[in-house]
Amino acid sequence: MKERPIAFLDSGVGGLPYLSEAQKQIPDENFVYVADNENFPYGGKNFEQLKKVVISVIERIVDQFNPKTVVIACNTASVITLKSLRKRFGIPFVGVVPAVKPAAQYSQNGRIGLLATESTVKSIYTDDLIRDFARDCSVFRFAGVQIVDFVENRYYGADEDEIYKILSPAVEYFTRKQIDSLILGCTHFLFVREPLQKLMGKEIKVIDSVDGVVKQLGKILQDTSPAGGNNKSKYSRFYITGTSYSREKYEMFINAFDLEWGGSI
Numbered sequence: 001m002k003e004r005p006i007a008f009l010d011s012g013v014g015g016l017p018y019l020s021e022a023q024k025q026i027p028d029e030n031f032v033y034v035a036d037n038e039n040f041p042y043g044g045k046n047f048e049q050l051k052k053v054v055i056s057v058i059e060r061i062v063d064q065f066n067p068k069t070v071v072i073a074c075n076t077a078s079v080i081t082l083k084s085l086r087k088r089f090g091i092p093f094v095g096v097v098p099a100v101k102p103a104a105q106y107s108q109n110g111r112i113g114l115l116a117t118e119s120t121v122k123s124i125y126t127d128d129l130i131r132d133f134a135r136d137c138s139v140f141r142f143a144g145v146q147i148v149d150f151v152e153n154r155y156y157g158a159d160e161d162e163i164y165k166i167l168s169p170a171v172e173y174f175t176r177k178q179i180d181s182l183i184l185g186c187t188h189f190l191f192v193r194e195p196l197q198k199l200m201g202k203e204i205k206v207i208d209s210v211d212g213v214v215k216q217l218g219k220i221l222q223d224t225s226p227a228g229g230n231n232k233s234k235y236s237r238f239y240i241t242g243t244s245y246s247r248e249k250y251e252m253f254i255n256a257f258d259l260e261w262g263g264s265i
């Protein structure tokens with residue numbers, strides 16, 4: 001008997017590095033990844049509108065895949081909708097939220113950068129995270145809207161100059177602020193981690209939420225599923241919402257992350 005999968009959701013390809021680490025650390029599970037291309041981008045949407053969008057795509061995911069757990073592999077969707085999702089659906093959710101606590105623990109000079117979407121930067125959830133875990137630090141926030149679009153639409157085939165040009169407003173801002181640690185508060189930004197690190201300088205610590213998220217997922221699975229499942233036909237499939245997308249573009253990501261193409265939902 002096949003086991004119920006773990007579902008991952010993001011507005012696009014941003015959550016793939018999170019899925020990849022989960023596959024490595026929890027290899028016996030089935031995974032479905034849903035890129036909500038129909039509603040891309042999530043950042044910048046009105047909060048109420050975003051809640052409706054995410055609830056509706058989760059309803060589709062639950063109907064179609066009956067997942068045992070859902071990872072909201074998107075900071076924007078997590079900070080705005082997690083509470084509503086947990087209230088509404090009877091399955092566990094793991095959120096991806098900015099790694100404010102690890103950054104505050106690491107920072108020597110108490111000056112931290114947060115690179116995220118406009119919605120994450122402005123959310124009350126982010127204010128609360130900073131109040132709870134980085135009270136003594138100065139957290140400088142920058143909305144990297146163009147970086148999200150770049151990763152989703154032009155990542156493969158882009159040359160170094162284009163990448164540097166896209167990153168330079170954020171790099172200039174954070175350099176001026178003399179931060180010593182930088183939080184990648186949007187899952188899409190993991191794709192530009194290397195050039196960002198190069199531009200910021202190796203003394204700046206770049207921090208994401210991957211470890212915490214995969215650990216939390218593992219813990220939930222341990223608590224909810226009995227060990228030793230009979231999972232004979234393992235799969236990791238990539239699905240996309242809507243019909244107006246370039247399959248060719250997503251094919252690059254699917255190949256790079258060794259996924260199967262699942263089609264539209």
Ligand code: DGL
Pocket residue numbers: 010011012014015040041042043044073074075076077117120148185186187188
């Ligand atoms: N990847 C998403 C995040 O982590 C957001 C990208 C978007 O704006 O859709 O916030």
